Amino acid sequence: MLLSLPTTVSALRECLAQGAVPVGGATLVWATWQREGFPEQAVSLREVPEATVLGREELGAAVLLHQVDDRVPEVLRRAAGSVGTGAVRRAATVGGNLVGSTLRCLLPAALVLDARARVLGGEGTYETDLAELVAKRHLLLSLRWHAPLTSGYRKLPGDAGGPPPFVVATAVHADAEGGHLLRVAVRDGYEVIAESASHDAGAGAPEVLDALRRTPLGALPPTAWEAVRAQVTETLTDPALG
Structure with missing residues (x-):
């Protein structure tokens, strides 16, 4: 297998036009390749600057999960830190988790950030929403968002x-009116649900939770709803909100 390491988006497009298969850490496809055969050509985004950005309001698709640190919002950092084992996080990429994985551990975090995806298509790069990214499995270059006032993440124990x-x-x-908007996203099994509720001055967690109860989140099982309640309460009582 010939692995190309382009350093520009235009060179990346040339590799793809020649039939190269895009890969990140290959953690999700390695077993399949061993069983069914390796592609003749593959291309990595790890040398493309647009895919390796890491900052307060952007994250590249080629960034390894273990590299996602406190430069990004807490919700995204904690989501990345909860994926698999340390060995997996040192190999798996942001793009592979969001587009290549059925678990999409980073998707709830990206949804509450209201992130937009910068993707590479046949006509060049463009921006789209996460729904289209996941449905059409575009080649992701990076995520961009506006930094939240505060954020949080909770993961319940699972059975092997x-x-x-x-x-x-x-x-x-x-x-836009000077108030606050709370975004909540959950992964329940393989389904991801995202909802939002206003959090105006004077409103407490109970009022916001009542509003969320009237959304599809209210149909969650008791244990799952308790996790939502605890995380929403913790987020809304963050001193960062004043």
């Missing part, structure tokens, strides 16, 4: 060989 552990991600953003 069982369904994916339940996770809940939260983030509070300033809205």
Whole structure:
């Protein structure tokens, strides 16, 4: 297998046009390749600057999960830190987790950040939402978002060989009217649900939770809803909100 390491988006496009298969850490495809055969050509994004950004409001698809640190919001950092084992996090990439994995551990965190995806298509790069990214499995270059006021993440224990552990991600953003908007996203099994509720001055966690109860989140099993309740309460009482 010939692995190309382009250093520009245009060179990456040339590799793809020649039939190269994009790979990150190959943690999700290695077993398949060993069983069914390796592709003749593969291409990595790890030398493409647009895919290796890491900052307060952006994260590249080629960034390894163990590299996701406190430069990004807490919800995204904790989500990345909860994926697999240390060995997996040292090999797996952001793009592989979001686009290549059925678990999509980073998706709830990206949803509450209201992130947009920068992708590479046939006509060049463009920005799209996460729904299209996941549905069409685009080649992701990076995620971009507006930094939240505060955020959080909770993952319940899971059983080995069982369904994916339940996770809940939260983030509070300033809205156009000077108030606050709480975004909540959960992964329940393989399904991801995202909802939001206003958190205006004077409103406490019970009022916000009542509003969330009237969304599809209210149909969650008791244990899952308790995790949502605890995480929402913790997020809304963060001193960062004043």
